[in-house]
Amino acid sequence: MWVLNRIASSRAPGGHSPSYYRVLGLLADATQTPDAAGAGAAHDAPDHATPDQSTHGAGAPLTGKRIGELASAVHVSQPGMTKIVHALEALGAVQRTQDPADSRATLVSITDAGRALLSERASQIVTHLLPDFAPLSEDERRTLQDAVDILGKHMPGESTTPKKELS
Numbered sequence: 001m002w003v004l005n006r007i008a009s010s011r012a013p014g015g016h017s018p019s020y021y022r023v024l025g026l027l028a029d030a031t032q033t034p035d036a037a038g039a040g041a042a043h044d045a046p047d048h049a050t051p052d053q054s055t056h057g058a059g060a061p062l063t064g065k066r067i068g069e070l071a072s073a074v075h076v077s078q079p080g081m082t083k084i085v086h087a088l089e090a091l092g093a094v095q096r097t098q099d100p101a102d103s104r105a106t107l108v109s110i111t112d113a114g115r116a117l118l119s120e121r122a123s124q125i126v127t128h129l130l131p132d133f134a135p136l137s138e139d140e141r142r143t144l145q146d147a148v149d150i151l152g153k154h155m156p157g158e159s160t161t162p163k164k165e166l167s
Contacts, residue, residue: 016121019084022074024093024118027110030063064097064107093117 065073071081085108088094093114099105110118133141 016117017084019074019076020088020093021118021121023070023081023084023088023108024110024114026070026073027065027094027108028115028118030065031110064099064109066099066105066107070108088114091117 067081067085068078070085071078074081074084076084085094085096089096091113093111094108095111096106096108099107133144136144
C-alpha cells in the first residue's frame with residue numbers, strides 16, 4: 001500500500017503522514033492469520049515469541065513489533081518511529097504492551113481503530129486515484145495492476161493494498 005500512499009499523499013484526505021499508514025499496514029500484516037489473510041498468507045509471529053505469547057485477550061494472537069523493527073522497515077530513525085507511534089497511540093490506532101520476553105521492551109500492535117483508519121485510507125486512495133486511470137487503455141491498466149500485484153508480493157504491508165480493479 002505504501003506505493004499507492006505515496007502517489008495519493010498529496011491528494012487524498014486524511015491529514016496523516018504516509019508513514020502512519022505504512023506502520024499500520026506492517027502491524028496489520030503481523031496480525032494476519034491464514035484464515036483472515038486468504039490462501040497462502042503466513043502468520044507472522046514475533047521472532048522472540050514464547051509459548052506464553054500464543055494468545056492475547058479473547059483468543060486473538062498476541063503479536064506486535066518493537067519500535068526498532070518498525071523503524072527499520074519504514075526507513076526512519078528510532079526516535080522518529082517513537083514519535084509516529086506516540087501519534088498513532090494518541091489516535092487510538094495502536095497500543096503498546098510490555099514484551100513478555102524482555103521487560104525492558106514494548107510491543108506495538110494495531111487496534112480495531114487502527115484497522116478502521118487503514119481501511120478508510122485504502123478506500124480514499126482508490127476513490128481519489130481511479131479517475132486518473134480512466135484515460136488509460138485496457139492493456140495499460142492491466143500492466144499497472146500487474147505491477148502493483150508484483151510490488152505487493154515483495155513488500156511488507158501487502159495485505160492492506162486495496163483490491164479494486166483499475167477499470
